[in-house]
Each structure stands twice: as C-alpha cells, then as structure tokens.
Amino acid sequence: MEIKVTENILSKNDQIALETTKLLAEKKIYCINMMSSPGSGKTTILERTIPAIMDKIRVGVIEGDVATHIDAERIEKFGIPTVQITTDKFGGACHLSAKMIADVIEKLPLDELDFVVIENVGNLICPAGFKVGSNADVVVQSLAEGVEKPLKYPVMFHKCELALINKIDLEEALEFDTDTLEENIRKVNPKIRVMKLSARTGEGFEQWIEWIKEKVG
C-alpha cells in the first residue's frame, strides 16, 4: 500500500513534467535541468554562459533554492527573464518538482525564448528522482568535491546526459586526479558526455557553448 502511494505520486509528477515538455516543444524551446551539490558552481557557470550566447539565443532561467533570491539576482543582472522558486514555501523541499516548474513556467515570456535553463536546488541526491519536463539533464561536479562522488551518488550521474566537471583551475592547488573522476563518471554512465571547464577562468567553455548552440539550434 505504501509502495502504491509512492508510485502514484511519482507518476503524477511525471504526467505534469510531460505537460511541461509538450508546452516547451510547442514554443520551440530547448530546456535543460542543471543539478549538482551545493557550491559546485552552477550559477557561476550560467554567469559566464549567458553573455556568451545571448546575442544569438534568447535565454530564460528558473532558479531553484530552499531560501533566498541570491541566485536569481545574479542572473537578472544580464537583463534576461528570470524566475526564482524558493522551496521553503513547500516546507524546504530538497528538489524542484514538475508541479513547481509547471506553476511558474508561464511567468517566462515563452514566445520570446529559445532556451530555458532550470537551475535545481543544490542536492546531489533528491533532484535526480523528479522529472521537471526538461529535454536534457546536466550534472555539475567541482573538483573540490572529490573523485569518488559519481560512485557514491550513482543515480544522478546515471540520469544525466552531460556532466560538467567544474573548477579545473583548482587542479594544481588540490593536486586533483581529474582523469580518475572522469573514469568514475563513465563507470556509472558509459554514455554520458563529459566536459571539463572552469567558470572562474573560462577555460573549456567553447565545447559547452557549442553543445548549447547545437541543442538549441
């Protein structure tokens, strides 16, 4: 009986996510769901990505956080449509649900957008369990989190089609073994695409920008 309730909740989430996917398809919008631990650098990646694409791609952002509007304020400064969801209204929920997205997606001017980025709540576990209606799921991991994270949090890395390894500028300071991290990501998900970059220095951003242009294009 308990299992049945869980199944119903999940399938209701997936139904709502599907409606969002359909709406975005109608509007010819490509949508990604960015997920990671707290502090892996999702917002900083967006701060470097948006100015690099906004002359050709009309982008909107949905920011998810437990509390504060800090991230939305960092994105709004580019003058692009931004919506903040704070999950403290939902009891401090640890992930964005399809309903939370569906409830706010039309606050974005969908007729005037090509690309929507959902920045999920910082959490390497729970968001992997909830579809939000995106076309692609992207996981960000920073070097500072250690090489074994994909093995310890396999569901997230298994779910995503792209992994961004961020903060490669810290490789030397951390004496970090980036190759082993990449191997561990592929152990969990052999099909995943992996890109190494630094949101601080801009290193490695070409392939990520190229990926966005191909997907949205």
Place this chain on the structure above:
Amino acid sequence: MEIKVTENILSKNDQIALETTKLLAEKKIYCINMMSSPGSGKTTILERTIPAIMDKIRVGVIEGDVATHIDAERIEKFGIPTVQITTDKFGGACHLSAKMIADVIEKLPLDELDFVVIENVGNLICPAGFKVGSNADVVVQSLAEGVEKPLKYPVMFHKCELALINKIDLEEALEFDTDTLEENIRKVNPKIRVMKLSARTGEGFEQWIEWIKEKVG
C-alpha cells in the same frame, strides 16, 4: 490528513532517536552527527581526527552513504570499530533516519567506546530534518562551496551547535572571503560555534580536538 501522516512519521523517528540517545547515555558514550554537502571533507576530517584522539578516546564510526563502502574503508584502516550504512537498500534515501542508526548501533562494541561519530549522507538539506539520537549536530562546509550557503540552506546551520569551515588552505587559491562566510553562519544561528580548519594541512585542528575532548571527557 496529509500533514497528520507526516507528523506521525516524524514523531516515530524522534521516538526511535530518543531510544538511541538513552542507550548511548547508559553506555556513557558521546555521539555526534556530522552533516554536510557532498565533498566538504567529513571523512578527511575524521582521518586526521581519529589518530589525534585514539590514544585517549575510544572512538567508533557509523558511515552513511547512498552507495559504496569507500568511506568505511578509509576509517577502518585505523583499526577502530566502523559500520557502513548504504541507503541504496532503502531506495537511495537522502539521509540517515533514526531507525537506520538504531538498527546498526549495537554492531559497535558500545561497552568499549567513549565516542561515536555518525557521518551522515552528503546532503545539506534532508539530514537536517531527521534526528538520529546524537548529542550534538555538527555541520561541515568547505570554502569551495561559497559564502552564501548558510543563507541558502538555513535549516541545517540553525540545527547545528558547531560549524567546521574546512579547506581554509584554499583561501588564497579561491580568493575566498572567510569572514563573510562566518558572518552568514552567525546570521542564521547566532549561538553556533564556528571553527576554521584544513583537513589537508591540519591547520586549526587544535580547537576541534579540544572540543571533542571536553565533550567526551
């Protein structure tokens, strides 16, 4: 009705946690629950802490992870009693519950211990909602996670009596404003004790070791 169910579940968790607290008190054991984002350095802190205290304090560790026994293996090498909980058995649960702890606590030789460390699943949100029976909750945040994390994840920082700011050896490489991080922690919890340390270099460990000795002694 939905709210009622939630309340019952939480109160059952708290009842089980209380039983664990009583059992530990009978055994004269002090217990801490260490929580943080993935990769903040909980296990590395323990790897430096255990050899510094194990001649005077008999310590046991319960490791919580979604998957893998990597952390338990890192602790077992000190020859101390270690139990690994992997929550993938529980559908990849994003936190340790009181029941998970109660089910394994007696696998530790409680009559031969003074101090038990529970290293929770790497997650800055969900573990804050579940008592496990510990005497003190400790949050670890690394510099690499950014200054705004206490504001964005207030429940965790509000719940804990001690915050360890880890990876202070990266202050220069990250051009990090540690004072602002400390201020943000105190904004959320004015009573919290804050210590800055580096598990990599050992800097700042004296006060943390002293804190453990006072609490356990």
